[in-house]
Amino acid sequence: MRPRRSVLYLPGANERALKKAEALAADALVLDLEDAVAPDAKEAARRRVCETVAAAPYGRREVAVRVNGIDTQWHDADVRAVAEVGPDAVVVPKMGSAEDVRRVEDALAEAGAPDHTSVWAMIETPAAVLRAEEIANASSTLTVLVMGTNDLAKELRAESVPGRAPLLTSLSLCLLAARAAGKSILDGVYNDVRDTAGFEAECVQARQLGFDGKSLIHPGQLEPCNRVFAPSEAEVEHARRVVAAFEEAVAQGRGVITVDGRMVENLHVEQARRVLALAEAVRDRPERD
Structure with a gap:
């Protein structure tokens, strides 16, 4: 990204x-x-x-x-x-x-x-x-x-x-x-x-x-x-919890998961992965090259 x-x-x-x-x-x-x-x-x-x-x-x-x-x-x-x-x-x-x-x-x-x-x-x-x-x-x-x-x-x-x-x-x-x-x-x-x-x-x-x-x-x-335009620390942390919960649910064969009291669907996982990808791309850019 x-x-x-x-x-x-x-x-x-x-x-x-x-x-x-x-x-x-x-x-x-x-x-x-x-x-x-x-x-x-x-x-x-x-x-x-x-x-x-x-x-x-x-x-x-x-x-x-x-x-x-x-x-x-x-x-x-x-x-x-x-x-x-x-x-x-x-x-x-x-x-x-x-x-x-x-x-x-x-x-x-x-x-x-x-x-x-x-x-x-x-x-x-x-x-x-x-x-x-x-x-x-x-x-x-x-x-x-x-x-x-x-x-x-x-x-x-x-x-x-x-x-x-x-x-x-x-x-x-x-x-x-x-x-x-x-x-x-x-x-x-x-x-x-x-x-x-x-x-x-x-x-x-x-x-x-x-x-x-x-x-x-x-x-x-x-x-x-x-x-x-960069993800905040809170957004990144939430995205990590969403992805981790989804991966755990898949490993255990569970179809429904919740994070922070809210149901998480595939679309939320996709959004979370995009947040993490953007955060990583921003982190890789120094303030000045």
Whole structure:
């Protein structure tokens, strides 16, 4: 299991930020060629990001590159350049259909991208939300859906309010699509980097909904995000008791077991084993590589 609790965007044009990320406790890094880069800096940022990926300075962290959108003048050159250096993933904004996914997949293959380079599709429009199942099932190369909540809220003309009621339908539809297709899914960014309480509350909400992690815009958001999306000690201990009780029952030929006064079924055992696998994966990741 590869944890994706915290996925931090880094501006591709900012050499200092790319260097600083070597010491940050993010599960994954997205080197950004899109929103964080001004038009006149696109080509320089592309060169810098590709050089960084090729140098592999980030240890065991998952490294992705966000290219410019399919409908932009920079997209094709971004994909060709990124394919040559082979990051773990290519993040593509404003994916709107299965055809978009296959177009990116074909372009990466044509440019010689290695097999380990997957596609992450950003869901940022009402049309994409309504086609989320189609997008998620478009290709085995696509492994992650990423919610682009800022653009989505703009397209919906939704207000930004605590609890995100205007976005919950979209978030849930995309979560359903990801799980039905067996893909991971990341929540969108939280814009107010000074509002630590609001950010943590949104992390808790995302985890309760079922998201694997959250995309971030500031290193100060890493600690609460990693903590919230990791199993707590109490959850790990309960999971161990569930698995142990189940294995004992199987050995004794018993079909019904209880843990802490509650009946345990196979689905609870599967959930417990997933908690333990995630806890082990998180434990294996040092705070800094």
